[in-house]
Amino acid sequence: MKKVFMPLVMVAILALIPFVGVQYAGLSYLFGVIIPYTAIVVLLAGFLLRLADWLRRPVPFRIPTTCGQEKSLEWIKYDRFESPHRFWEVAARVLFEVLFFRSLFRNTKAEIHKDANLAYGSHKWLWFGGLAFHWSLLIIVLRHSRFFFPMVPGFTDLLSHVDGFFDVTLPTFYITDAVVLVAITFLVFRRLNDAKMRLISLQTDYFPLFLIAAIVVVGVFMRYLTRLDIMPVKDQMLRLVNFSVDAPGDIGALFYVHLFLVSVLAIYFPFSKLMHAGAIFLSPTRNQCNNSREKRHINPWNTAIKFRTYAEYEDDYREKMKKAKLPIEKQ
Amino acid sequence: MEVMMKSRKLLWLVTFAAFSIVVALYVFRNGEAELSQKPLARVSAIDSTKCIAPKEFMRANHMQVLQGWERSVVREGDRVHIASNGSRFQKSLGTCLGCHNNRLFCYNCHSYANVKPKCWNCHLSPMETP
Numbered sequence: 425m426k427k428v429f430m431p432l433v434m435v436a437i438l439a440l441i442p443f444v445g446v447q448y449a450g451l452s453y454l455f456g457v458i459i460p461y462t463a464i465v466v467l468l469a470g471f472l473l474r475l476a477d478w479l480r481r482p483v484p485f486r487i488p489t490t491c492g493q494e495k496s497l498e499w500i501k502y503d504r505f506e507s508p509h510r511f512w513e514v515a516a517r518v519l520f521e522v523l524f525f526r527s528l529f530r531n532t533k534a535e536i537h538k539d540a541n542l543a544y545g546s547h548k549w550l551w552f553g554g555l556a557f558h559w560s561l562l563i564i565v566l567r568h569s570r571f572f573f574p575m576v577p578g579f580t581d582l583l584s585h586v587d588g589f590f591d592v593t594l595p596t597f598y599i600t601d602a603v604v605l606v607a608i609t610f611l612v613f614r615r616l617n618d619a620k621m622r623l624i625s626l627q628t629d630y631f632p633l634f635l636i637a638a639i640v641v642v643g644v645f646m647r648y649l650t651r652l653d654i655m656p657v658k659d660q661m662l663r664l665v666n667f668s669v670d671a672p673g674d675i676g677a678l679f680y681v682h683l684f685l686v687s688v689l690a691i692y693f694p695f696s697k698l699m700h701a702g703a704i705f706l707s708p709t710r711n712q713c714n715n716s717r718e719k720r721h722i723n724p725w726n727t728a729i730k731f732r733t734y735a736e737y738e739d740d741y742r743e744k745m746k747k748a749k750l751p752i753e754k755q
Numbered sequence: 756m757e758v759m760m761k762s763r764k765l766l767w768l769v770t771f772a773a774f775s776i777v778v779a780l781y782v783f784r785n786g787e788a789e790l791s792q793k794p795l796a797r798v799s800a801i802d803s804t805k806c807i808a809p810k811e812f813m814r815a816n817h818m819q820v821l822q823g824w825e826r827s828v829v830r831e832g833d834r835v836h837i838a839s840n841g842s843r844f845q846k847s848l849g850t851c852l853g854c855h856n857n858r859l860f861c862y863n864c865h866s867y868a869n870v871k872p873k874c875w876n877c878h879l880s881p882m883e884t885p
């Protein structure tokens with residue numbers, strides 16, 4: 425249980441730091457300018473370095489994970505997307521994986537039944553919860569673009585409109601806010617609910633969930649309960665995207681909690697499992713064509729070996745072999 | 756195994772209890788909103804000659820004030836706003852807009868911050884008045 429409570433306590437402390445810092449120590453410059461800039465630099469540099477590191481690793485052989493017939497002879501039907509052999513097929517497979525989590529859709533669950541039979545069954549909850557979580561986060565982040573552009577891009581305006589479809593509460597309730605909270609709750613309880621999952625879950629599995637939950641909860645508080653004054657927030661964000669280092673105006677301390685937790689998330693990102701966001705594109709098991717039958721792949725860093733063929737051997741020893749009455753291929 | 760089953764049951768129990776509490780809070784929240792039968796309290800007329808609170812306060816908190824007005828008028832029939840200095844105002848958009856009568860008074864900041872409350876779903880927007 426320490427594995428669960430430690431991250432929880434850490435997130436609570438992280439949330440308290442900016443609150444105390446801004447409310448009682450007046451450190452709004454630190455939390456509104458210095459830390460956000462630091463966070464974005466660490467995120468971008470860290471992300472790129474991790475990608476560069478992965479790209480540098482040689483992958484000489486084809487190791488894609490497939491679950492379909494590989495392309496071989498003309499008259500054998502092959503499976504384009506389960507065993508892709510062209511670039512665009514690979515790209516489509518990666519894209520569908522990223523957008524719809526296809527491999528999670530195949531998730532199964534093993535159970536021992538009362539009569540001691542082992543049974544496997546389809547188990548779509550993780551797929552569904554994960555999809556709800558990621559899509560909601562994406563939509564929320566896209567909606568946030570209204571803080572960073574002087575004129576809000578029409579696309580995200582439409583998105584906010586659709587998201588606020590129910591048109592209840594003031595300001596309008598966004599569906600994704602509820603969906604993401606339900607999804608995070610599910611994802612946490614999924615780990616807590618099962619002995620096997622409890623065993624394999626680490627602090628680093630709970631921490632990002634709690635951190636994102638805290639960001640969302642604080643955001644929801646600001647929007648629906650304390651009704652934050654947006655004007656100075658927008659001023660400040662426009663300053664940040666214009667690389668200005670001017671001090672922020674008078675913004676509520678709760679906003680700094682939101683911003684600081686987001687900064688922590690950004691800094692944590694390149695060092696953690698959250699890098700799966702970049703890694704999914706670079707996984708050799710996903711981004712390679714399965715074309716080993718079409719094309720010979722030679723390991724480029726094999727040391728050159730001098731081979732000696734049997735014909736050469738015979739050339740060297742022909743006379744001796746004749747004398748010893750050994751059979752020879754070429755007279 | 757026994758312990759596991761117990762903790763699992765407990766978990767469900769806690770989840771269910773939390774859920775019930777939220778639902779209960781939501782349901783009984785309306786208790787206070789009994790439609791009042793008393794006649795609407797009114798100030799005699801709309802007075803738009805002075806502000807109900809200092810500018811800085813209103814800039815940051817007008818949404819809270821207006822939301823409070825909406826609730827207390829619609830649910831409690833209380834139309835009188837008593838300012839901190841004791842003066843009384845009619846809880847009406849007209850009280851504000853009577854003096855802040857620039858057609859773009861709301862629009863300017865709201866479009867900058869991309870804040871789109873749905874006031875004008877029912878009320879007549881200053882942008883729409885002739």
Ligand code: HEM
Nearest residue numbers: 564567568571598601639640643644646647652657661686
């Ligand atoms: C991973 C990044 C972030 C997540 C997941 C997140 C999440 C949320 C959520 C769920 C809300 C509730 C209202 C809504 O859905 O729009 C919210 C509100 C808010 N967020 Fe974020 N946020 C993030 C980053 C940021 C950043 C970088 C800023 C800096 C400008 C920010 C500023 C705000 C503000 C000002 C509100 C209140 C909006 C309102 O009152 O309408 N958020 N956030």
